[in-house]
Amino acid sequence: xxxxxxxxxxxxxxxxxxxxVNYLIKNYTKGKIPDYxxxxxxMAGYINGFTQKETxxxxxxxxxxxxxxxxxxxxxxxxxxHSTGGVGDKTSLVLAPIAAAAGINVPMISGRGLxxxxxxxxxxxxxxxxxxxxxxxxxxxxxxKYNAAMxxxxxxxxxxxxxxxxxxxxxxxxxxxxxxxASIMSKKLAEDADGFVFDIKTGSGAFMQxxxxxxxxxxxxxxxxxxxxxxxIGMITDMNQPLGKYIGNWLEVYESILFLQGEAADDLAExxxxxxxxxxxxxxxxxxxxxxxxxxxELIANGKAFNKFREIVKNQKGDxxxxxxxxxxxxxxxxxxxxxxxxxxxxxxxxxxxxxxSLELGAGRRTKEDKIDPKAGIIFHPKIGDRIKKGxxxxxxxxxxxxxxxxxxxxxxxxxKFSTKRVQKMKMIKQVIE
Amino acid sequence: xxxxxxxxxxxxxxxxxxxxVNYLIKNYTKGKIPDYxxxxxxMAGYINGFTQKETxxxxxxxxxxxxxxxxxxxxxxxxxxHSTGGVGDKTSLVLAPIAAAAGINVPMISGRGLxxxxxxxxxxxxxxxxxxxxxxxxxxxxxxKYNAAMxxxxxxxxxxxxxxxxxxxxxxxxxxxxxxxASIMSKKLAEDADGFVFDIKTGSGAFMQxxxxxxxxxxxxxxxxxxxxxxxIGMITDMNQPLGKYIGNWLEVYESILFLQGEAADDLAExxxxxxxxxxxxxxxxxxxxxxxxxxxELIANGKAFNKFREIVKNQKGDxxxxxxxxxxxxxxxxxxxxxxxxxxxxxxxxxxxxxxSLELGAGRRTKEDKIDPKAGIIFHPKIGDRIKKGxxxxxxxxxxxxxxxxxxxxxxxxxKFSTKRVQKMKMIKQVIE
Numbered sequence: 001x002x003x004x005x006x007x008x009x010x011x012x013x014x015x016x017x018x019x020x021v022n023y024l025i026k027n028y029t030k031g032k033i034p035d036y037x038x039x040x041x042x043m044a045g046y047i048n049g050f051t052q053k054e055t056x057x058x059x060x061x062x063x064x065x066x067x068x069x070x071x072x073x074x075x076x077x078x079x080x081x082h083s084t085g086g087v088g089d090k091t092s093l094v095l096a097p098i099a100a101a102a103g104i105n106v107p108m109i110s111g112r113g114l115x116x117x118x119x120x121x122x123x124x125x126x127x128x129x130x131x132x133x134x135x136x137x138x139x140x141x142x143x144x145k146y147n148a149a150m151x152x153x154x155x156x157x158x159x160x161x162x163x164x165x166x167x168x169x170x171x172x173x174x175x176x177x178x179x180x181x182a183s184i185m186s187k188k189l190a191e192d193a194d195g196f197v198f199d200i201k202t203g204s205g206a207f208m209q210x211x212x213x214x215x216x217x218x219x220x221x222x223x224x225x226x227x228x229x230x231x232x233i234g235m236i237t238d239m240n241q242p243l244g245k246y247i248g249n250w251l252e253v254y255e256s257i258l259f260l261q262g263e264a265a266d267d268l269a270e271x272x273x274x275x276x277x278x279x280x281x282x283x284x285x286x287x288x289x290x291x292x293x294x295x296x297x298e299l300i301a302n303g304k305a306f307n308k309f310r311e312i313v314k315n316q317k318g319d320x321x322x323x324x325x326x327x328x329x330x331x332x333x334x335x336x337x338x339x340x341x342x343x344x345x346x347x348x349x350x351x352x353x354x355x356x357x358s359l360e361l362g363a364g365r366r367t368k369e370d371k372i373d374p375k376a377g378i379i380f381h382p383k384i385g386d387r388i389k390k391g392x393x394x395x396x397x398x399x400x401x402x403x404x405x406x407x408x409x410x411x412x413x414x415x416x417k418f419s420t421k422r423v424q425k426m427k428m429i430k431q432v433i434e
Numbered sequence: 435x436x437x438x439x440x441x442x443x444x445x446x447x448x449x450x451x452x453x454x455v456n457y458l459i460k461n462y463t464k465g466k467i468p469d470y471x472x473x474x475x476x477m478a479g480y481i482n483g484f485t486q487k488e489t490x491x492x493x494x495x496x497x498x499x500x501x502x503x504x505x506x507x508x509x510x511x512x513x514x515x516h517s518t519g520g521v522g523d524k525t526s527l528v529l530a531p532i533a534a535a536a537g538i539n540v541p542m543i544s545g546r547g548l549x550x551x552x553x554x555x556x557x558x559x560x561x562x563x564x565x566x567x568x569x570x571x572x573x574x575x576x577x578x579k580y581n582a583a584m585x586x587x588x589x590x591x592x593x594x595x596x597x598x599x600x601x602x603x604x605x606x607x608x609x610x611x612x613x614x615x616a617s618i619m620s621k622k623l624a625e626d627a628d629g630f631v632f633d634i635k636t637g638s639g640a641f642m643q644x645x646x647x648x649x650x651x652x653x654x655x656x657x658x659x660x661x662x663x664x665x666x667i668g669m670i671t672d673m674n675q676p677l678g679k680y681i682g683n684w685l686e687v688y689e690s691i692l693f694l695q696g697e698a699a700d701d702l703a704e705x706x707x708x709x710x711x712x713x714x715x716x717x718x719x720x721x722x723x724x725x726x727x728x729x730x731x732e733l734i735a736n737g738k739a740f741n742k743f744r745e746i747v748k749n750q751k752g753d754x755x756x757x758x759x760x761x762x763x764x765x766x767x768x769x770x771x772x773x774x775x776x777x778x779x780x781x782x783x784x785x786x787x788x789x790x791x792s793l794e795l796g797a798g799r800r801t802k803e804d805k806i807d808p809k810a811g812i813i814f815h816p817k818i819g820d821r822i823k824k825g826x827x828x829x830x831x832x833x834x835x836x837x838x839x840x841x842x843x844x845x846x847x848x849x850x851k852f853s854t855k856r857v858q859k860m861k862m863i864k865q866v867i868e
């Protein structure tokens with residue numbers, strides 16, 4: 001096989017065989033195909049697309065470029081959830097304990113935040129002492145004991161994806177649905193789960209801003225899961241405004257604690273319950289997703305989900321005193337209130353901009369090397385459709401970097417659009433795809 | 435400006451501004467944009483295309499990445515010819531002396547052969563002693579004295595093109611008409627000529643096999659010439675069979691000597707006269723291309739073109755005794771005759787295959803580093819439309835590598851298709867574009 005011939009084939013929008021995809025991924029991973037050839041291939045694939053079969057081949061080869069976890073000795077169904085990421089999306093922190101409390105195993109491997117979106121790993125690590133770097137042995141034993149473990153991706157999992165993603169990032173080949181699918185699925189399938197729930201965000205704060213693109217990605221993820229004999233449910237959920245009210249790492253842990261104690265924001269509750277309900281259904285502990293939602297509500301109401309969260313935190317060496325008494329968490333040097341400059345119904349939020357505001361305050365990363373401030377972030381009060389009066393408190397900022405406040409306030413104000421007419425509330429679950 | 439954003443723009447098939455193209459080429463040439471980003475850009479451009487304006491910007495930036503020759507002190511019009519390359523294409527060796535004998539300055543900068551096509555430089559260097567590496571000073575003084583000088587591309591001319599071509603070669607981004615145009619024109623415009631004649635080959639032995647592609651390339655070259663205030667005529671000529679009868683470096687010099695002495699094969703004469711006629715017309719020494727053709731014929735008939743050729747060879751240190759007595763040229767170790775295995779009218783020739791046969795015998799290069807044997811090659815007798823009888827001599831092979839003969843004979847036979855019905859002769863000049 002010849003690399004230039006294979007690039008040419010994709011350039012001419014022809015389908016590649018399994019052997020051809022294997023050749024490309026294997027040799028790129030081994031360093032035998034240079035970056036400049038692989039990036040030409042990626043761009044040809046970006047523009048001309050990949051079929052579902054090619055997506056399966058890509059996924060398979062990237063999956064088996066690394067270690068695949070063997071959870072066969074963990075009894076019961078193993079169900080994980082994956083989100084495409086958003087602003088204020090702390091659902092993982094709540095639904096993992098809910099599903100685990102329902103008797104489902106949740107082998108959750110998460111990522112870090114980058115750009116305007118946060119990452120579950122950073123949020124967990126804002127809990128003093130919390131370890132996300134469990135060994136495989138401890139990961140398994142934690143699953144057996146507590147039904148849940150939440151760790152970061154290890155170097156052994158899908159190393160081909162890491163290489164390819166790094167190259168896509170600098171060659172404008174990120175936003176390709178088949179490539180995104182292969183990237184997500186190669187890591188997820190390594191978890192050896194029986195089923196997945198996908199939360200595909202859509203809107204101004206999402207990776208996929210258009211509903212039609214989000215739908216395509218959801219379908220691609222579901223189809224690829226099916227190709228690998230794994231059950232999956234996809235939900236397209238709204239990301240046109242922050243989910244819940246808290247944005248920032250510890251702030252989101254704090255809102256999760258409130259949720260687990262029965263005080264959830266409506267939008268956050270709707271998304272989380274739908275996802276956990278689907279997980280409980282896929283895990284065979286409910287006859288339908290709706291029954292799964294009812295079970296989820298009960299597990300919040302009776303405190304079992306919160307207890308499970310405490311167990312997970314304790315097992316992973318997190319300091320429970322911060323969970324039980326969040327008020328003792330260190331405070332930011334600066335807090336600043338932001339008041340509405342206009343009156344009217346909140347019509348839209350540039351949610352990407354809100355995510356970037358949180359980053360500017362110290363809660364996010366511009367590049368992978370950046371350090372984050374776990375205390376930093378925003379409490380963002382209004383929801384689309386709310387009637388707001390000039391002078392109403394709309395946000396509270398938390399930061400150690402006082403110099404960022406001026407710009408963030410301006411950006412935050414400019415992110416909001418008002419209408420004199422009534423505005424519909426956002427529908428949180430846009431579509432469920434199975 | 436941001437490289438990833440510019441790649442993204444081209445990926446989305448948007449047009450780039452002059453500043454954006456300059457940024458990309460300048461920074462790539464300086465090593466500030468890595469190969470893997472530039473190859474993604476090239477692939478996006480390959481698939482989504484470039485407008486004529488973008489092609490002009492690319493050409494301009496690549497042209498001014500290097501030295502532009504100043505021929506303002508060479509009196510009279512300066513006209514060069516460029517061919518996209520083919521099998522047995524020795525027209526440059528004949529038309530340069532014809533045009534020079536007509537009083538046109540011919541500042542010819544040529545390339546080497548690669549793959550199935552030969553290169554003017556290799557052919558000239560098969561003349562013992564012939565130097566193609568004249569200094570700029572000697573190049574100019576030769577033009578002033580003899581109206582013609584034939585040299586190789588120097589490192590100073592369009593270095594950006596060299597870098598970009600090398601990358602295109604290994605990333606399946608060669609066959610893009612705008613990129614080909616920018617590559618050709620950035621080198622040609624550095625010659626400071628007043629006009630160009632383009633010989634765009636079409637058919638099985640050409641770089642562009644389809645007539646429609648050849649036409650697009652011709653139009654692109656003409657349009658780009660116009661953008662740079664340079665007159666140009668493009669001819670689409672047949673390359674479905676070898677041009678003339680001789681293929682190989684010295685063999686083609688030999689056929690050129692025959693031509694200059696009045697013994698030209700019909701097809702070779704037709705193409706060469708049309709090209710030289712256009713050069714004489716563009717150079718202002720004829721009122722039309724047809725008058726230019728008449729002048730060309732006269733200059734062959736009265737020996738002035740041959741004398742000019744001798745002058746050029748002598749000026750560039752070539753040994754004239756081989757021109758005047760070609761029979762003294764060293765002989766190949768092996769010569770082999772090939773006879774027709776079938777009877778019928780010759781219907782088609784896989785001319786790419788014929789070019790590769792010549793390469794196998796030692797006349798060509800697989801990679802730039804390969805050495806060539808100037809004596810090696812093929813005399814290929816039949817023309818499409820000829821009636822051939824089984825056992826007729828169809829080709830003579832010349833090589834120092836006896837082990838190649840068996841395969842070459844087989845390949846040569848399989849390159850020929852016969853018909854029991856009469857077959858039309860090939861039309862040599864398919865189209866003239868101005």
